[in-house]
Amino acid sequence: MRNLFIALALLFSGVSHAADVSSSEDLINLVKQDCGSCHGLTLKGGLGPDIRPQSLSHYDIETLSTVVLDGIPDTAMPPWRPLMSEADAAKIAEYLLQGELK
Amino acid sequence: MKWLGSAFLAVFMAASAQADNIITTGDLGLVVERASGSLLLVDQSEKNSIERITGLGDLSHASLVYSPDQRFAYVFGRDGGLTKVDIAKREIADRVVQSGNAIGGAISDDGTLVAVSNYEPGGVRIFDAETLEMVADIPTESKTIGLVDAPGRKFVFTLWDDGETWIADMSSGEPQITKITEIGANPYDALITGDGRLYITGLFGEDGLTAIDLWNPEPKPIRVLPDYGRGQQDLPVYKMPHLEGWARAGREFVLPAVGHHQVLWIDGQSLAETGRTDTYGQPVFAMARPDGRQVWVNFAHPLNDTIQVIDTLTKEIVHEFKPGPAVLHMEFSPRGHEVWISVRDAGKVMIYDTRTFEKTGEFEAESPSGIFFTSRAHRMGL
Numbered sequence: 001m002r003n004l005f006i007a008l009a010l011l012f013s014g015v016s017h018a019a020d021v022s023s024s025e026d027l028i029n030l031v032k033q034d035c036g037s038c039h040g041l042t043l044k045g046g047l048g049p050d051i052r053p054q055s056l057s058h059y060d061i062e063t064l065s066t067v068v069l070d071g072i073p074d075t076a077m078p079p080w081r082p083l084m085s086e087a088d089a090a091k092i093a094e095y096l097l098q099g100e101l102k
Numbered sequence: 103m104k105w106l107g108s109a110f111l112a113v114f115m116a117a118s119a120q121a122d123n124i125i126t127t128g129d130l131g132l133v134v135e136r137a138s139g140s141l142l143l144v145d146q147s148e149k150n151s152i153e154r155i156t157g158l159g160d161l162s163h164a165s166l167v168y169s170p171d172q173r174f175a176y177v178f179g180r181d182g183g184l185t186k187v188d189i190a191k192r193e194i195a196d197r198v199v200q201s202g203n204a205i206g207g208a209i210s211d212d213g214t215l216v217a218v219s220n221y222e223p224g225g226v227r228i229f230d231a232e233t234l235e236m237v238a239d240i241p242t243e244s245k246t247i248g249l250v251d252a253p254g255r256k257f258v259f260t261l262w263d264d265g266e267t268w269i270a271d272m273s274s275g276e277p278q279i280t281k282i283t284e285i286g287a288n289p290y291d292a293l294i295t296g297d298g299r300l301y302i303t304g305l306f307g308e309d310g311l312t313a314i315d316l317w318n319p320e321p322k323p324i325r326v327l328p329d330y331g332r333g334q335q336d337l338p339v340y341k342m343p344h345l346e347g348w349a350r351a352g353r354e355f356v357l358p359a360v361g362h363h364q365v366l367w368i369d370g371q372s373l374a375e376t377g378r379t380d381t382y383g384q385p386v387f388a389m390a391r392p393d394g395r396q397v398w399v400n401f402a403h404p405l406n407d408t409i410q411v412i413d414t415l416t417k418e419i420v421h422e423f424k425p426g427p428a429v430l431h432m433e434f435s436p437r438g439h440e441v442w443i444s445v446r447d448a449g450k451v452m453i454y455d456t457r458t459f460e461k462t463g464e465f466e467a468e469s470p471s472g473i474f475f476t477s478r479a480h481r482m483g484l
Contacts, residue, residue: 033403033428033446033447034340034341034403036162037163037340037341037342037403038341038342040160040162040163040180040203041136041137041160041162041163041180042160042162042180042181044203045203045221045222046163046180046203046205046221047205047221047245047247047262047290047342071338076288076290076306076339076342078338078339078340079338080338080340082338083340083403083404
């Protein structure tokens, strides 16, 4: 079972599935590199909007986690639920809102 | 006689001194190091990098074009920076920050104008290639995508928010704009064919693509594959495909599908579908080897460690391999004997023989993304 988790973790570029919580370093890398595909490496926006903390201040962690997990219908924002746990989405939301992750 | 000997020696020395100063750029290229804001100057014959040029700002999603003499590169940074790099002197020649948020550019067929596509503020700005002074500002009130050069000192680009394609004719010095509406919902990228005739736009907001025949004096949108995804559940798109590395293989075009793990084949004349090939993931680039015999495909996160090679005669996958984590870009040598691949999270550029599929070289690079060989200088739309 543990091997399966490791295999899944590798498969999903270090972001684990199920209830596993990924390291902050891996999540920050995911945000910069993969969210950055649309939102820019510095998150100030690209085809997708600016998602720096000052632009997201109207969100709470729970709502933002839901956006990450389920996407926004009829926009280019995809659901990330197939690729990450709810715990990881919450950590990503925290990182986006605060600009850092402990 | 002694005098003659000296003369010979002098001529010989002058010639060799001159030889040392000759710089050739035809087999060079630049690799974007996206996180560190630098470029690697690479030598295709040496299969290695020969210089790092720093100070180019935010290079995420950066691209570049070359001057006709293959001496200068114009680098389009995400932060709106337009940097002119002298690859003969291996240094930055000039740099302006022309907008807040940019997404690529193009150089005119005569090499005198450089255009930049901007997200914020949305529009296209056109600069003198010599001085980088702005010569035209074309606001669109929309994010602009798919900016290419077209014959006759024209630039063509498309509006993500409004689904319009604009043709900016710069032949008189002032932009003459032709607007073509009803391109489709959320066009995400576009390409121009090597003959400068067809401009093909990929759509995110609906199935299919839209073609425009630029040889038509009054171009109209032509729907291509309007129902390729019908009846299928769209898959999440974690990275938009690129059409710039469009593939023309013989008589057909090969294009990445959006929201489906497929590449699509269309006839180059009728634009009718001629086939589909199921792929390992959501394709990002589908690039034809210059002879058109193979198409190399890479994929979006989380399947971006893999490349598949498709034989264009059979439309079947003939080779699959995993160069490493985060394969971002591929560039063929001008005659296609090898392909250079940037593997971002391995911190390497890898070189493969396209016939044996064997790795023939690799070198270090910091988070490499786009690879651009100078041979692009002489190809339309690149």
